[in-house]
Amino acid sequence: MQNKKELQKEQILRMSGVNPRKCMRCGKCSGTCPSYDEMEYHPHQFVYMVETGDLEPLMNSDSLYKCLSCFACVDRCPRNVEPAKLIEALRLTVIREKGKNHLKSDDIPALLDDEMPQQAIVSAMRKYSK
Amino acid sequence: MKVNYFPGCTLRTKAKDLDFYARECAKILGIELVELPDWQCCGGVFVTSSDEIASKLSCARALVASRDDNRALVSVCSACHNVIKQTNHAIKNDAKFADAVNRYLAQDEEHSDPYFGETEVLHYLELLRDKVGFDKIREAVKNPLTGKKIAAYYGCLLLRPGKVMAFDDVENPQIMEDFIRALGAEPVIYPARNECCGGYIALEDAASAKKKSDTVSHSAANHGADMIVTACPLCKYNLTKNESPLPVVYFTELLALALGVKENDDAE
Numbered sequence: 212m213q214n215k216k217e218l219q220k221e222q223i224l225r226m227s228g229v230n231p232r233k234c235m236r237c238g239k240c241s242g243t244c245p246s247y248d249e250m251e252y253h254p255h256q257f258v259y260m261v262e263t264g265d266l267e268p269l270m271n272s273d274s275l276y277k278c279l280s281c282f283a284c285v286d287r288c289p290r291n292v293e294p295a296k297l298i299e300a301l302r303l304t305v306i307r308e309k310g311k312n313h314l315k316s317d318d319i320p321a322l323l324d325d326e327m328p329q330q331a332i333v334s335a336m337r338k339y340s341k
Numbered sequence: 342m343k344v345n346y347f348p349g350c351t352l353r354t355k356a357k358d359l360d361f362y363a364r365e366c367a368k369i370l371g372i373e374l375v376e377l378p379d380w381q382c383c384g385g386v387f388v389t390s391s392d393e394i395a396s397k398l399s400c401a402r403a404l405v406a407s408r409d410d411n412r413a414l415v416s417v418c419s420a421c422h423n424v425i426k427q428t429n430h431a432i433k434n435d436a437k438f439a440d441a442v443n444r445y446l447a448q449d450e451e452h453s454d455p456y457f458g459e460t461e462v463l464h465y466l467e468l469l470r471d472k473v474g475f476d477k478i479r480e481a482v483k484n485p486l487t488g489k490k491i492a493a494y495y496g497c498l499l500l501r502p503g504k505v506m507a508f509d510d511v512e513n514p515q516i517m518e519d520f521i522r523a524l525g526a527e528p529v530i531y532p533a534r535n536e537c538c539g540g541y542i543a544l545e546d547a548a549s550a551k552k553k554s555d556t557v558s559h560s561a562a563n564h565g566a567d568m569i570v571t572a573c574p575l576c577k578y579n580l581t582k583n584e585s586p587l588p589v590v591y592f593t594e595l596l597a598l599a600l601g602v603k604e605n606d607d608a609e
């Protein structure tokens with residue numbers, strides 16, 4: 212079990228290219244995150260918990276789907292840690308598993324209105340589904 | 342000047358004004374936008390993971406075609422530009438990723454030489470600033486937008502990640518303000534101009550998108566703007582849907598008004 216956890220952490224670091232040990236815990240990523248209020252785990256916690264290998268709670272949390280990919284945390288981190296890339300790698304690790312899509316194409320028609328641009332649909336599908 | 346043009350899916354449907362006026366204004370400014378014959382949807386957002394290959398191939402194909410045509414690749418939509426530019430940057434700077442992309446592309450029935458990020462990727466605003474020049478645009482203005490106070494809304498996609506997009510200063514950009522000045526109007530600087538509108542979360546959580554959009558539109562209104570200008574269909578949707586106190590227009594509509602391409606001012 213320990214092995215699987217180690218392997219998963221290694222994979223997440225490789226996919227994201229992030230080195231969480233560069234983090235100095237200033238919290239600026241969370242301070243600037245537009246979705247902070249809606250997250251169970253905040254960007255700085257993602258960085259810390261990946262570093263310590265505490266991946267399960269992150270992968271089971273809705274916080275993965277609250278990230279807007281706005282890259283505010285990426286550009287405003289004084290140590291260039293790039294938390295959004297870590298969140299993305301975790302989200303992909305979840306949705307790449309069979310049956311783990313967060314958004315299903317059958318659900319989409321009910322979510323649309325007349326003005327909703329295609330851009331919203333393709334973006335959400337790319338972030339939430341495989 | 343000839344450049345390749347990648348319109349994108351939304352410009353064919355919900356954001357026709359963004360596309361139409363970009364084309365019309367280009368004609369006046371001496372730019373020939375050559376639409377790529379076989380463009381495919383950019384995917385809306387760039388997936389940052391380096392092992393995600395297939396979803397980036399549509400952009401890679403557009404980049405290869407432009408390299409072969411020896412032309413810059415221009416888009417008007419913030420999202421298309423962001424995804425194409427990030428894909429190009431990844432191909433240029435990640436040899437392993439470039440190798441994987443080239444192996445995929447080599448399987449296309451008609452394929453070209455391997456691609457290593459040679460194409461110049463430009464947003465239409467960069468084309469105006471760097472290739473045409475805002476001075477020339479100022480000279481081409483027939484109906485200056487005198488007295489209009491306009492809030493430029495950058496959002497995320499044009500600017501970030503800063504070291505990849507290299508569009509402008511990521512925290513204190515000025516390209517859209519310079520554009521607004523060139524049209525004879527007065528730019529309004531407000532704190533939320535480079536914050537997120539909520540983006541694609543609008544699809545599954547409208548209340549979350551509303552919070553983000555309200556922050557932006559109210560910030561612009563509180564700083565005395567008459568209207569908000571954007572390059573992004575999803576920003577426009579989110580702000581408008583959430584009852585922005587100010588009208589939200591595409592920057593190409595503004596350009597068309599000033600150049601005398603667009604007759605009536607819908608925003609008034």
